[in-house]
Amino acid sequence: MSISSLADESVGAPAKRRRLGVSTLTPESDSDPSRARTRGELGAALRALCHHKGMSLGEIEQQTKGWEKPLRPLKSSTLSNAFTGKTLISQEFLVGLLTLFEAPESVRRLWLHAQARIKDAEHGTTVHRVISVNRFDTASPRDLGIHSAIITPDTTDELPAYIERDFDFRLRAALTNEGPTRGCFVILVGGSSTGKTRSLYEAIHEVAPNWHLVQPAETEELLELKDHPPSQTVFWLDELQRYLGSRPPLSLECVRALTRKPNIVVGTLWPDQYDARVIPRQSNTGTDEADDVRRLLRSAIVISVEEDLTPDELERAHGLAERDTRIRIALRTRDAGLTQVLAGGPALVLRWEQAPDPYAKAMITAAADAHRLGVQSPLSESLLAGATFGYLRNALRVTPPDVWLAEALPHATRPLHGNVSALSPVDGGRPGTLAGYTIADYLAQHLRRHRRVECVPHEAWRALVAGLDRSADLRRIADSAAARLRYAYTEQALERLVDEFGDGAAAIELTHLLIRQDRFQQAVMVLRRRLEVEPRDRAAGRRLARVQELWQRVEEIRPAAHAGDPAARERLTEILADGGVCDDLRTRAKTGDALAAEELVERLVDRGRLRELRQRADGGHLYAAEALADLYVAWGDVDLLQARARAGDPAAELRLSKVHEEGVRTAGAESEAADLRAAAGGDPEAARRLCALLFELRDRAGLRAELEAGTYGAADRLIALYTAEETVPAEQLANLRAFGLTADGAPITPTPSP
Secondary structure, three states, X not given: OOHHHHHOOOOHHXXXXXXXXXXXXXXXXXXXXXXXXXXXXXXXXXXXXXHHHOOOHHHHHHHHOOOOOOOOOOOHHHHHHHHOOOOOOOHXXXXXXXXXXXXXXXXXXXXXXXXXXXXXXXXXXXXXXXXXXOEHHHOOOOOOOOOOOEOOOOOOOOOOOOOOOOOHHHHHHHHHOOOOOOOEEEEEEOXXXXXXXXXXXXXXXXXXXXXXXXXXXXXXXXXXOOOOOOOOEEEXXXXXXXXXXOOOOOOHHHHHHHHOOXXXXXXXXXXXXXXXXXXXXXXXXXXXXXXXXXXXXXXOEEEXXXXXXXXXXXXXXXXXXXXXXXXXXXXXXXXXXXXXXXXXXXXXXHHHHOOOOXXXXXXXXXXXXXXXXXXXXXXXXXXXHHHHHHHOOHHHHHOOHHHHHHHHHHHHHOOEOEOEOOEEEEEOOOOOOEEEEEEXXXXXXXXXXXXXXXXXXXXXXXXXXXXXXXXXXXXXXXHHHHHOOOHHHHHHHHHHHHHHHOOHHHHHHHHHHHHHOOOHHHHHHHHHHHHHHOOOOHHHHHHHHHHHHHHHHHHHHHHHHHOOOHHHXXXXXXXXXXXXXXXXXXXXXXXXXXXXXXXXXXXXXXXXXXHHHHHHHHOOOHHHHHHHHHHHHHHOOHHHHHHHHHOOOXXXXXHHHHHHHHXXXXXXXXXXXXXXXXXXXXXXXXXXXXXXXXXXXXXXXXXXXXXXXXXXXXHHHHHXXXXXXXXXXXXXXXXXXXXXXXXXXXXXXXXXXX
């Protein structure tokens, strides 16, 4: 039975108790907080409390909708997550709930003590949970992330025979190079199912089989060990991106602290994940955390694992094939590499392509898209069902989910050649529990390429934003939505990060989005709520002051803009779009600040603001003239360049002479774009260069495809191209910049304010 149905049952018993003068908040056996020891048990007690009170989640949300500080409205989605144990209810929400229920002080203390006790217990057991008493050689290969291999009738071992790799000696040397007193940090970089994890497993089995093993579930577990690290311990960080992309991410300081003692820290990464973090972005948008992650990766000993075996490795494989049927079968397969075949890769792709059950294919596609958007935790059955709905044809949507789930899940999780399956169940940390399902790496990588520019349906976005219960996953969903201009889902994800996880950075990011949409009042409320929860958040305090200053500036401009003044309207639109950055730079430039004037020119170029760029160039600003001439060269606008040269523009004259000597890019640029497009799926730096080139080629369709792929910078480049070409009406362009697109890629038209 759902929480809402439980809460909506008959209220006769609570009403009777009220008539008898019995407090509905007096702890009873099923709603006694003193019995709760976990967030799930506390959630069950809260659910029982609401049931005794006779209020549904919808009624609670409705009755608290108008609450103002120090109380906050109680959202049903947030309460639902707390009641089911997905999240621990915050102290602020708990106080609000008890206030609504008119709880006496003695009862309040019981509930608040229970919440604090569980919070402290969860924090205090983190280190205990991460320090393992198991030796490395007692761990099963499957638990360490080694892909299940194909199975043949004569299979007796869990793993096929190990094929020695050319890098094995270098790997073992890296693991033992520092001697007995210091540790090491080693990363294997390679594609899915190339043998990275198996090679690490074999190497550590040889050099440190009796050391302790630590497999942290979250980065925080590692960060808490840096002050008192153990020794002779293997820190196994398979799929290292999980720890680098968390909030906070794994830090260089932490790894250095762990390796000052004889510990081994090892991880695996796909090439695109490694490149995305180790290669600096061309624009100056890096953060301290990103810089630290970059230094961390550069401090590691990195060993590359190629997609295909080398001739020497193949020769060793043929030798092993005489006694291992699985290797013999893999060697005979011509359409995939040996390691991929051993992991069942081609069969997984065929299972998706030729799925006899359309519901199973839709479910696998939904899981692959979730992976493409950055989700790394298992997907629950209810989340999968909600997301899958968006991939079904209309005729298939009529069947109730309970019916098609019973058929689709067995197909999607059915093993191929043994234990290799498209979706694999993941336990919830206790015997007999199910956390959800994860997609096979090889299939995820294949579908990432296959569906790279496909739109993710609304139902999938909605299910992910509402159903994910890890802050790191929500953060990645927010970023993925923003990169694709799906701001509605960005807003929802950021709201959950703020309300349920107390994420101060998300609160600030949310205000940037709200200001672009001219929603200053909501932005102020977000920051004030943040400061009520965390008064010492200086960043939120500074942001609040900035938002209030911008709001005042906008209100001063608004009457003239509404009266039809084009200059005021353009200024108002720009302030909303960039949070007043260009407006501030323009003011500083007028006072003679040369650096501000140059930065303003750079931003005008980045945003395609050619009219103002030409005005500044015509006004004698040399930096603006050079930037404009460079843009004309990149676009091949020789006629415009010649016109400026004839008018006496020295920057245009210089570049025109170079154009005559070197020629304008034509077929060469198209060929370069084709090469970058082929590499962009796995190389983020190539993707960024591709966006810059597509802007220079004025390739709107190409930039739109990169936007759908979530490529960094594609959205900004596309909007800049629309601005420069003036092919999209200014009002529509402002709406696109502020409100973005629907799930299926249509521009969102905002509802007029009453």
